[in-house]
Every structure is written in structure tokens, then in C-alpha cells.
Amino acid sequence: MDYAVEIEDLAFSHKDGTRALKGINLRIKKGSKTAILGPNGAGKSTLLLHLNGIYLPQHGRVRVMGLEVNRENEKKIRQTVGLVFQDPDDQVFCTTVWEDVAFGPMNFNLPEDEVQRRVKQALRAVRLEGLEQKMPFHLSYGQRKRVAIAGVLALRPEILVLDEPHAFLDPSSKSELMKIMDGINSEGRTIIVATHDVDFAYEWADDVVIIKDGRVLAQGGPDILSEDKVINESELEYPVLVKLFRKVPEIGYDKMPQFVDEAAELIRQKLNQVKN
Numbered sequence: 001m002d003y004a005v006e007i008e009d010l011a012f013s014h015k016d017g018t019r020a021l022k023g024i025n026l027r028i029k030k031g032s033k034t035a036i037l038g039p040n041g042a043g044k045s046t047l048l049l050h051l052n053g054i055y056l057p058q059h060g061r062v063r064v065m066g067l068e069v070n071r072e073n074e075k076k077i078r079q080t081v082g083l084v085f086q087d088p089d090d091q092v093f094c095t096t097v098w099e100d101v102a103f104g105p106m107n108f109n110l111p112e113d114e115v116q117r118r119v120k121q122a123l124r125a126v127r128l129e130g131l132e133q134k135m136p137f138h139l140s141y142g143q144r145k146r147v148a149i150a151g152v153l154a155l156r157p158e159i160l161v162l163d164e165p166h167a168f169l170d171p172s173s174k175s176e177l178m179k180i181m182d183g184i185n186s187e188g189r190t191i192i193v194a195t196h197d198v199d200f201a202y203e204w205a206d207d208v209v210i211i212k213d214g215r216v217l218a219q220g221g222p223d224i225l226s227e228d229k230v231i232n233e234s235e236l237e238y239p240v241l242v243k244l245f246r247k248v249p250e251i252g253y254d255k256m257p258q259f260v261d262e263a264a265e266l267i268r269q270k271l272n273q274v275k276n
């Protein structure tokens, strides 16, 4: 099995002494869509910041695409792993949208025509064409978030890491972002998302990692989000579909539905049985 991320016994304390990570062991499959879930303060952001070397391991090790995360590999790591912060205002700072998205590729000294090509493609991917000359400051929050994503996409990272990409986005921007992420994943890139949104994780991810109190509590397919033990220990909630189907066990199902269409089909089958 090929892994995009391999973490062994990672521990990390912040400068004020807060022990944010207390021995994380985790492997994330290459090409997967992985959701990292956990309550506030669980250590998700601290973990993500280790994936592109913003934080370096104080104890244990982190490898991305086989590369050890350490100071010597810093430049390669930043090219391999693109990190989109929770708040776009921590990331978007240039005078125009175009300059902002071009900033990363220019910093890697790519030729001018290659920079132009990448910026154009990244802006197309996040559907921000036509806003190239706007000041990011004059855009909406959701649009600034997409500028931040485009800036990372323009670096063509093999692993894309997003911290709470849905925070403060309206429902249509959320589903648009989901399509953008799926498009990037279909090119074979690994996508890792930290989120509080269990419904999103249940529907979108093919691997779910639950972090609590600086440790990995559980990892597996999205169906782990229907397990009592996992939900009780993690302080998360069941996804809405799971909540609904747990209340009507008489519908009868072999496997808890993961998608609305699947759930609708089960209900339809049950109604037909009743009618006949």
C-alpha cells in the first residue's frame, strides 16, 4: 500500500506548554479523500501544520510522499503539500487576485509563461475567472477562501490539505467546493480536510480519522461514524442520515445508507413492500 502521509508517535507542545499532540500514529493512503474530525481543541490544526513543515516534529516523525518532514526538506515539502488555512485572511495578502495566486509559483522561480498558465488554470478550477484584477480585500469571504485555494492549487501539490474549508461558506459555495475538491482528487491527488462537519465527512470522505485530546481515537471508512462507541467517545454527533435511520429500524437495511439517494431508495423499497 502506498501512503501519502505516514506519522509515527508524533508529539508536540506549543510554546506556552500546551500539549496539543500526545503520540499520533496515522497513515493516509495516496489518492484518498481523508476527513479529520474531532472536537474543538483536539489537535487537528496542530497536526495539519506538521504536514507541510510549518511545525516540525518535536518527537516522532512525519513523512509525506516518502519525504521526511524536517528543515533540510522544507522547500520540497512545501511543493509537495499545499495547505489552505482555516482563515483566508492568514493567506491572502497581495493587491490583486492574480498577484496573490501567482505569488507561490513566482517564489519557486518558475518561468513567467508557466506562472501565467498555472494561475489561469487555478482560477478556472475555483471559478474565479473575471475577478483577476480585483483586490482580494473587496471580495466576499467565500471568494477570498477560493483565492486561497487557487494560490495553493497553482503550486500543483500532490497533497492538498484544507483546514475547515466549509467554515462560514453558504450551502451553494460548500457544494461547489466539494466539486472542486473531487476534481482535484480525480487527478490522483490526495486531499486531507480537517472539519467539524460530520455530514460532509460521512458523504465525501473515503477515510475518516477521529482525533481527540491529541491522539487518534479511530480511523476507518465513513461507516465508523455510525458506531456508538466512536461517537460517544469522540463527542461528535451522528450524521443526519444515521440519526434518521437509527430512529426507524423497521425500514430494515443491511448497511446504513451513506448518501441521500441511497436512503431514498431504501425508503422507496420499503413503501413498495407495504403497498404490495
Ligand SMILES: Nc1ncnc2c1ncn2[C@@H]1O[C@H](COP(=O)(O)OP(=O)(O)OP(=O)(O)O)[C@@H](O)[C@H]1O
Pocket (backbone or CB within 6 Å): 014, 015, 016, 018, 019, 020, 038, 039, 040, 041, 042, 043, 044, 045, 046, 047
Ligand atoms: N499557538 C498556540 N499556542 C498555544 N496553544 C495552542 C496554539 N495553537 C493551539 N493551541 C492549543 O493546542 C490544542 C490543540 O489546538 P488545535 O488548534 O490544534 O485544535 P483543533 O482540533 O484544530 O481545534 P478547533 O476545532 O477548535 O479548530 C488546544 O488546546 C489549543 O488551545
